[in-house]
Amino acid sequence: MDEKAKKTALLMIPYGLFVLGAKHGNNSTVATVNWVTQASFNPPLVVVGIKKDSGLHAMVKESKVFSLSMLETGQKAIASGFFRHVEPKDGKFGNYAFTTGRNGAPIISDAPASVECEVVGFYELGDHSIVVGKVTEAQVQREAEPLTMKETGYQYGG
Amino acid sequence: MDEKAKKTALLMIPYGLFVLGAKHGNNSTVATVNWVTQASFNPPLVVVGIKKDSGLHAMVKESKVFSLSMLETGQKAIASGFFRHVEPKDGKFGNYAFTTGRNGAPIISDAPASVECEVVGFYELGDHSIVVGKVTEAQVQREAEPLTMKETGYQYGG
Numbered sequence: 274m275d276e277k278a279k280k281t282a283l284l285m286i287p288y289g290l291f292v293l294g295a296k297h298g299n300n301s302t303v304a305t306v307n308w309v310t311q312a313s314f315n316p317p318l319v320v321v322g323i324k325k326d327s328g329l330h331a332m333v334k335e336s337k338v339f340s341l342s343m344l345e346t347g348q349k350a351i352a353s354g355f356f357r358h359v360e361p362k363d364g365k366f367g368n369y370a371f372t373t374g375r376n377g378a379p380i381i382s383d384a385p386a387s388v389e390c391e392v393v394g395f396y397e398l399g400d401h402s403i404v405v406g407k408v409t410e411a412q413v414q415r416e417a418e419p420l421t422m423k424e425t426g427y428q429y430g431g
Numbered sequence: 432m433d434e435k436a437k438k439t440a441l442l443m444i445p446y447g448l449f450v451l452g453a454k455h456g457n458n459s460t461v462a463t464v465n466w467v468t469q470a471s472f473n474p475p476l477v478v479v480g481i482k483k484d485s486g487l488h489a490m491v492k493e494s495k496v497f498s499l500s501m502l503e504t505g506q507k508a509i510a511s512g513f514f515r516h517v518e519p520k521d522g523k524f525g526n527y528a529f530t531t532g533r534n535g536a537p538i539i540s541d542a543p544a545s546v547e548c549e550v551v552g553f554y555e556l557g558d559h560s561i562v563v564g565k566v567t568e569a570q571v572q573r574e575a576e577p578l579t580m581k582e583t584g585y586q587y588g589g
Contacts, residue, residue, distance in 0.1 A: 279569035282544035283469055283477070285501040285577045287447040310468040311441055311588045312480040313557025319441070320478050320561060322470040343443040386440035394554055398563060399471025403478060405556060411437035419443045430469045 280431035288430070289419040290352040293321060294340035294371070294379040295332040301379045303366050304329045305355040307422055307429050308401065309341065317408040319390060322401040328358055333404060337392040338376040341406075342384035345417035349425045351381060375410050385417035438589035446588070447577040448510040451479060452498035452529070452537040453490040459537045461524050462487045463513040465580055465587050466559065467499065475566040477548060480559040486516055491562060495550040496534040499564075500542035503575035507583045509539060533568050543575035 288307040295302050308322030319341065323330045333339050344352055351369055359366045361379065370382040374389040381387075390406025422428065446465040453460050466480030477499065481488045491497050502510055509527060517524045519537065529537040532547040539545075548564025580586065 274566070274568050275570075278544070278571045279475060279546065279566055281571045281574060282501060282546050282569045283475065283566070285447070285503075285544055285575065286449075286467055286469060286477075287445055287577050287579050288468070289443070289445040291444075308468045308470055309444055310446070310466045310478065310480060311444060312466055312478070312561045313559045314589075315558050316556075317437060317441065318557045318559075318561075319444075320468065320470070320480075322468060322478075343440060345443075386436070386443055388437065388440050394556055394561070396552055396554070396563070398474075398552055399476045400473050401471045401476075403470045403476075403552070403561070403563060405554070405561060408432070408437055408441070410432050411440045412433075413436040413439045416439060417443065419445050421445050431472075 284428060284431045286430060288422045290344045290422065290425065292342040292344065292355055292381050293329060294342065295329050296377045296379065297332040297336040301361055302329055302332060302358060303355050303379055305352045312405065319406050319408060321404045323404050324401050330402060333392060334395060338378055339406060340374045340378035340380050340387055340389045342381040343386045344420040345385045346420050346424060348420050351383065352420065352425060385415045386413040442586060442589045444588060446580045448502045448580065448583065450500040450502065450513055450539050451487060452500065453487050454535045455490040455494040459519055460487055460490060460516060461513050461537055463510045470563065477564050477566060479562045481562050482559050488560060491550060492553060496536055497564060498532045498536035498538050498545055498547045500539040501544045502578040503543045504578055504582060506578050509541065510578065510583060543573050544571040
């Protein structure tokens with residue numbers, strides 16, 4: 274296989290950016306992800322690729338719940354704030370306030386919308402696991418155009 | 432759960448459009464899909480949501496191979512040509528010529544790039560199955576901006 278062609282072809286898949294929220298016991302964390310797709314209407318399923326060697330991965334695997342805060346155009350700063358682990362403090366992750374979903378996972382307060390999920394599939398086939406979540410709750414604060422990888426200039430794929 | 436909020440929130444996930452190619456024995460088919468994400472760098476994995484009651488689904492499940500032809504900006508007509516089943520005839524699906532990948536799956540000749548995959552996971556958890564493909568081949572004809580659901584005005588999700 275032509276590795277360069279593989280990278281170029283896979284980078285043609287467009288993505289949005291999302292803040293994944295996880296909790297386990299009294300711990301919670303958030304991280305920016307882009308490998309996200311819906312995968313069923315009924316039941317409503319989403320798939321997220323989660324890096325295997327991350328704290329987030331361990332937490333979601335144990336607790337079997339997560340949230341996805343949708344980011345909207347203009348919210349690149351939120352995305353870039355959560356590429357690395359940040360500890361929650363005084364109701365905030367870094368500069369950003371969060372609320373707690375019904376499933377216990379943190380949701381970024383400034384996000385235009387979010388979903389909460391229960392893990393119904395967890396497949397460890399590569400350097401990221403394929404995590405399947407059934408949507409159990411959804412909140413919309415406002416309809417918004419999503420933040421895209423194209424807008425941010427970031428690349429994650431290939 | 433608020434069904435309307437769920438729909439609105441899930442429709443904030445941005446997507447591209449792709450032509451999925453499948454073959455089984457002497458049969459082959461193509462269909463437009465948008466629920467696609469990469470899911471690992473090493474090995475290179477992609478996830479595709481494939482409608483369970485489709486001919487494509489049966490074919491991929493049996494043959495364990497597929498291709499993804501990336502579509503580029505301006506190629507909405509190709510996407511709309513493959514929402515319904517089309518039989519291959521004289522080297523074309525409808526108006527569009529195809530070639531055959533190394534794994535036997537059809538690839539749209541006008542696509543700027545494509546990948547061929549071997550199925551390494553097939554999870555039937557909803558009305559679409561979560562099909563995990565390991566990328567085994569990739570071809571790039573030209574670098575291009577992807578066709579997005581936003582550009583087409585189509586929606587598939589929620």
